[in-house]
Amino acid sequence: MVLGRAANMSLMDISKIFSLLQPKEEDEDNEQCQALNNAVSGDNVTLLSELLSQENYRKCINVRSGWGVPVTPLRTAAALGHLRCLELLLEHGAEIDSLDVKAQTPLFTAVSGKHLDCVVALLKAGADPNGSQYNNCSPVLTAAREGDVDVLRELLHFGAEVDVKPKVPEWASNATACRGPLYISAVYGHLGCFKLLLLHGANPNYNCTDDKMLARIKQPKTVLEVCLRYGCGVEYIQLLIDFGADVYLPTLIIDKTTKQNEALVLLLKERVCPKTLMSQTRLAIRSYLPFAHKEPAIDRLDIPLILRNYLKHDTSEVM
Known part of the structure; x- marks a missing residue:
């Protein structure tokens, strides 16, 4: 009997949740909001332009609608890569950094969808290249993970933080010390993104110059150490060395988990051979x-x- 009552309560709770997610039928603006989203979803620029010429539709431009996860028309255009609709919405005053329930901005969804033209349009219109401070991820981290060099280049060109840190709880960050864009691009094998980040000033000694990290973890792992341990290849090690990584920071543990290859030989050689004057001059400039x-x-x-x-x-x- 108790189990039956608990099951009934669970079904009631689920029904309540779904009812909250559904758009309210009594909302007088819901029809206009949904019409805007439908026009964007169908990439119907002509219809969208006609709707936005009317005040009762224009006032709903920043209202979220739709079943499940309500979104703004701009969020829909960015997610689907419908550039002409996106530009039209921006021209009519769509809020450029509006958040959805996941704290994702339209720019974030455009980056996730690899819609370069929409990413550029949003950045030129003033979108924050770092996304939302309330989101655990960021556009740069997403582009680095996906290996999208062109999107990453645009984000960095418009001032995105190159060493952005994922927002994770303190207890979780103790377990894995390396989590930034440089590390992510390395472990996913995106050499183009890896070099691009370094060219835009990514810290090759990421983690080991962070006072908070050093206070919490005795010997945090450097990007160089992680690249070496997981066999990222000699190209990654050479780039880190060329961009000034401290070759004495990594703790070299020679065991079965360390992939012995030319990358290890390169690092050991770098430890005994000083940098050339040209290399040191380039780093200084x-x-x-x-x-x-x-x-x-x-x-x-x-x-x-x-x-x-x-x-x-x-x-x-x-x-």
């Missing part, structure tokens, strides 16, 4: 350049093209 706009700053330097390319780590031309 890059450290004085603006953090967020290094490449444009390099282009303005009155030096030969071959040296500008060297500062950008573009070694296509022989020095």
Whole structure:
């Protein structure tokens, strides 16, 4: 009898939850809101333009609608990659950084969907490249995980934080010390994103210069150590070395879990051979350049093209 009553209560609770998620039929604006979302979902720019020309529809432009997870028309356009609808909504005053129930902005959903044109349009219109502070993830972390170099480049160009940290509880962050974009791009094997992050100022000694991290964890793992242990390849190790990673920070434990390859040999060699004067000069010059706009700053330097390319780590031309 008790079990039956508990089962009935559970069904009632579930029914209540679903009823809360459903759009309210008595809401006088619901029909207009849903019409806007339907036009966007169908990528019907003509219909959307006609609706937005009317005041009763225009006032609903930032209202969430839809069954389950209500969303704004702009969120729908960004998620589906419907650029023309997205631009039209922005022209009519759609709130650019509006949040859904997951604290995701339209930009975040466009990044997740790999809709580069929508990402660019939102950034140019003033969207926050870092997404929402209330979301555990960020556009940069998402692009790094997906290996989307073009999207990542646009985010960094518009000032996204290159060393953004995932928002995880303190107890969880003790278990895994390396979680930033640089680490994520390495473990997922996205070399293009890895290099792009370093070019935009990502800290090659991520974790080991963070006072809070050092106070909590005695020997936090560096990106270099993680790349070595999980066999990310010699290219990743070389890039970290070239961008100034401290080669003495990683704790080298030679056991069955350490993948012995040329990357390990490279690191051991780097520990006994000092950097060349050219390499040290490049690191010194890059450290004085603006953090967020290094490449444009390099282009303005009155030096030969071959040296500008060297500062950008573009070694296509022989020095």
